[in-house]
Amino acid sequence: MKNKHVNAIVVGSGAGGGVAAKELSVAGMSVVLFERGGWVTLDDHDHDELISQRTTVLGNAYGPDDKSNRRVRISQGGDKSILLPSEGGYDNVAACVGSGTVSYGAMGWRFMPEDFKMKTTYGHVEGSTLDDWPITYDDLEPCYEKAEWEIGVAGDDSQNPFASPRKKPQPMPPFPHNKEGRMLEAAARRLGFHPFPIPMLRNSVPYGGRPQCYRMRTCVGFACPVNAKCGTQNTVIPVALNSGNCELRTHCVVSKINVNDQGLITGVSYFDESGKAQIQTADVVVVAASATETARLLLNSKSGFFPDGIGNENGWVGRNLQGHAYCGAWGIFNEDVYDDCGSGATVAISDFNHHNDNIIGGGVLCNEFIRLPYQFSTIRPSGASRWGLEHKKFQERNYKRVARVCGPYQQIPSFDARVDVDPDVKDFWGIPVARISGTANIKDSKGTAFMASKAELWLKEAGAEQTWQTGVVTGVRAAGGGQHQAGTCRMGNDPKTSVCDKFGRVHSVPNLFVADGSLHVTNGGFNPALTIMALGYWVGGYIASEWSKGNRFK
Amino acid sequence: MERNKLSRRHFIQMSAFGVGSLLLFPQCSPQLRKSSWRFFSVEEAFLMDTIVEQIIPTDEWMGARDAGVTNFIDKQLVGPYVRFQEKYRNGLSAIQSSCHILFRKPFEELSWDEQTGFLKMMETGKLSQTLESRDPSQKGEKIWENNFDRSFFNLVCDHTMQGFYGSPRHGGNKDYVSYRMIGLDYPFTIGQNRYKS
Numbered sequence: 001m002k003n004k005h006v007n008a009i010v011v012g013s014g015a016g017g018g019v020a021a022k023e024l025s026v027a028g029m030s031v032v033l034f035e036r037g038g039w040v041t042l043d044d045h046d047h048d049e050l051i052s053q054r055t056t057v058l059g060n061a062y063g064p065d066d067k068s069n070r071r072v073r074i075s076q077g078g079d080k081s082i083l084l085p086s087e088g089g090y091d092n093v094a095a096c097v098g099s100g101t102v103s104y105g106a107m108g109w110r111f112m113p114e115d116f117k118m119k120t121t122y123g124h125v126e127g128s129t130l131d132d133w134p135i136t137y138d139d140l141e142p143c144y145e146k147a148e149w150e151i152g153v154a155g156d157d158s159q160n161p162f163a164s165p166r167k168k169p170q171p172m173p174p175f176p177h178n179k180e181g182r183m184l185e186a187a188a189r190r191l192g193f194h195p196f197p198i199p200m201l202r203n204s205v206p207y208g209g210r211p212q213c214y215r216m217r218t219c220v221g222f223a224c225p226v227n228a229k230c231g232t233q234n235t236v237i238p239v240a241l242n243s244g245n246c247e248l249r250t251h252c253v254v255s256k257i258n259v260n261d262q263g264l265i266t267g268v269s270y271f272d273e274s275g276k277a278q279i280q281t282a283d284v285v286v287v288a289a290s291a292t293e294t295a296r297l298l299l300n301s302k303s304g305f306f307p308d309g310i311g312n313e314n315g316w317v318g319r320n321l322q323g324h325a326y327c328g329a330w331g332i333f334n335e336d337v338y339d340d341c342g343s344g345a346t347v348a349i350s351d352f353n354h355h356n357d358n359i360i361g362g363g364v365l366c367n368e369f370i371r372l373p374y375q376f377s378t379i380r381p382s383g384a385s386r387w388g389l390e391h392k393k394f395q396e397r398n399y400k401r402v403a404r405v406c407g408p409y410q411q412i413p414s415f416d417a418r419v420d421v422d423p424d425v426k427d428f429w430g431i432p433v434a435r436i437s438g439t440a441n442i443k444d445s446k447g448t449a450f451m452a453s454k455a456e457l458w459l460k461e462a463g464a465e466q467t468w469q470t471g472v473v474t475g476v477r478a479a480g481g482g483q484h485q486a487g488t489c490r491m492g493n494d495p496k497t498s499v500c501d502k503f504g505r506v507h508s509v510p511n512l513f514v515a516d517g518s519l520h521v522t523n524g525g526f527n528p529a530l531t532i533m534a535l536g537y538w539v540g541g542y543i544a545s546e547w548s549k550g551n552r553f554k
Numbered sequence: 555m556e557r558n559k560l561s562r563r564h565f566i567q568m569s570a571f572g573v574g575s576l577l578l579f580p581q582c583s584p585q586l587r588k589s590s591w592r593f594f595s596v597e598e599a600f601l602m603d604t605i606v607e608q609i610i611p612t613d614e615w616m617g618a619r620d621a622g623v624t625n626f627i628d629k630q631l632v633g634p635y636v637r638f639q640e641k642y643r644n645g646l647s648a649i650q651s652s653c654h655i656l657f658r659k660p661f662e663e664l665s666w667d668e669q670t671g672f673l674k675m676m677e678t679g680k681l682s683q684t685l686e687s688r689d690p691s692q693k694g695e696k697i698w699e700n701n702f703d704r705s706f707f708n709l710v711c712d713h714t715m716q717g718f719y720g721s722p723r724h725g726g727n728k729d730y731v732s733y734r735m736i737g738l739d740y741p742f743t744i745g746q747n748r749y750k751s
């Protein structure tokens with residue numbers, strides 16, 4: 001039976017797509033929301049370190065699964081390897097309703113005004129595609145506010161002198177610090193830094209009809225057993241479904257965006273849960289499948305009209321892949337600093353996000369989420385045994401005596417860092433898989449060394465007896481976005497050097513939009529989830545308001 | 555030395571159970587010997603026990619052998635780690651061939667310190683060189699082509715950590731030994747505690 005034509009298709013139900021589907025459906029548009037995974041149910045809420053979204057050695061807890069999915073990586077030497085979703089380097093993003101927002105660490109950061117004006121702030125950077133966004137922080141501010149109030153953020157920006165200007169406070173009070181956080185907060189003040197509680201997309205008090213956070217050890221990488229973590233699956237997606245205008249199709253894999261002979265999008269081809277090929281038509285298509293999968297879908301949508309993939313006339317789709325260069329330091333204390341109070345990360349400083357001497361950008365520094373025992377077994381100062389009795393004793397003695405400060409250093413974009421599609425390798429459905437290649441920008445090394453030295457200083461002031469730095473980029477580093485992947489369909493005013501316009505519309509196609517981290521011109525020195533949600537409101541809100549004015553995007 | 559005796563005693567204990575056939579019918583070829591393991595042969599499992607015990611030895615807390623790490627790895631090799639089967643089969647056999655070249659005895663009969671030294675050679679990738687210098691006519695270099703000594707050690711070491719520090723539901727970390735050792739309450743006393751077995 002033919003699927004009924006709808007006004008809009010949204011591909012992907014994560015931070016961007018879940019929000020966009022809600023914006024369109026509450027505005028009265030009929031929507032089909034496609035998700036390649038299913039709902040995470042109560043049965044999936046276990047606390048197994050080896051099957052989570054954080055440590056995935058025995059599989060991803062909430063997908064994608066190792067049976068049906070593959071990606072290809074090209075090393076700097078040109079060697080090709082085929083990767084499973086559970087292997088490092090795949091850059092997995094959860095395949096379930098809500099995607100990464102089900103199991104993320106849930107930091108709810110706003111980017112800073114400078115993050116949207118990196119070229120204006122730092123000038124042209126040789127060998128980089130560093131640029132300004134076509135929109136400013138002020139443009140996106142109302143969308144951040146909507147994300148904070150509709151999805152839910154606990155925080156208090158008034159304690160952060162570097163915080164972006166806001167009209168309304170965050171809706172929930174901040175989480176109190178854990179032991180590590182209290183210790184680091186005091187140390188930061190002694191150093192003249194400006195510590196403040198990390199904004200969290202988690203309920204510090206009952207909110208949105210869901211209970212308060214239990215502060216469990218197994219938070220980052222896991223779904224919340226009491227639904228205190230705020231994702232799109234327990235906030236905006238239920239609103240979309242309750243509007244009566246949105247149909248969520250789970251376990252459906254979109255393989256291609258279809259185009260008519262005028263170059264207009266007619267809908268998508270997809271495989272349903274039983275593996276049957278189907279077609280869904282729509283007036284508008286919004287792609288929000290993550291920076292890797294969005295680029296892959298556009299590139300796989302080849303036609304007479306778009307022989308190199310949709311939006312790829314100038315070869316920019318999939319380019320400028322960014323994540324974050326995570327850098328910081330570890331410290332060992334002479335007493336327990338661990339109090340088993342999840343999620344672990346509570347305190348941050350934004351003193352080094354911008355305007356550092358001779359550094360492009362910077363990043364926020366936070367204390368780290370709780371390290372689970374297997375993960376901790378790989379954490380040792382250089383020169384320490386990796387096995388044997390000494391290794392075991394280290395684990396026993398120091399598991400509760402170690403703290404980490406680290407942060408997402410804002411990567412300098414590189415045109416060479418890239419997602420495209422592999423000519424040979426296909427997934428279970430026969431769709432060519434994403435291929436990741438190229439290198440991150442060499443200029444990251446100076447910035448990461450700077451950030452790591454500040455983290456180490458902070459830990460020493462807090463009383464760490466032994467410290468060591470991590471994540472300092474030395475030499476050329478392979479491209480990759482990790483779970484913070486972004487930048488592959490960047491927005492811009494010039495169609496020659498960007499894929500989408502300032503509203504997320506693909507330059508060359510009137511009725512195709514992107515609404516996820518792919519749009520990021522630069523990725524900020526923060527975890528990007530709240531910004532992706534804000535972009536969902538920005539793009540979804542634009543489509544909905546144009547639609548209500550009679551614009552049918554033809 | 556004490557450890558070696560311990561592992562011998564352990565061997566004899568094991569033999570009393572399903573491993574008895576090894577002693578009763580020593581003439582049987584490995585393929586015919588029935589193993590109660592999922593992937594490993596009886597000999598391979600015994601070698602694995604010896605190796606993982608080196609990686610996480612017994613002290614006042616159980617070591618990796620008694621915590622069931624071999625069982626963990628065996629279980630994963632017919633599950634998510636099916637792709638590593640060949641590596642284990644080749645790697646374990648290469649360890650024994652190398653030990654025969656260097657010591658004229660199997661790995662598990664080396665002294666504790668000899669075992670440690672051998673694994674350190676693997677870890678640093680020096681095993682193949684050592685084999686060649688010891689006996690140039692042998693094909694030692696070939697056994698560990700492409701730094702397989704190092705990569706196989708890293709693989710076993712990583713899997714051992716997973717088995718010892720991961721959830722007991724996967725077959726290792728017996729009685730939550732590693733959680734008790736580092737002082738984590740387990741199972742959780744807060745929130746929900748639901749397990750799929």
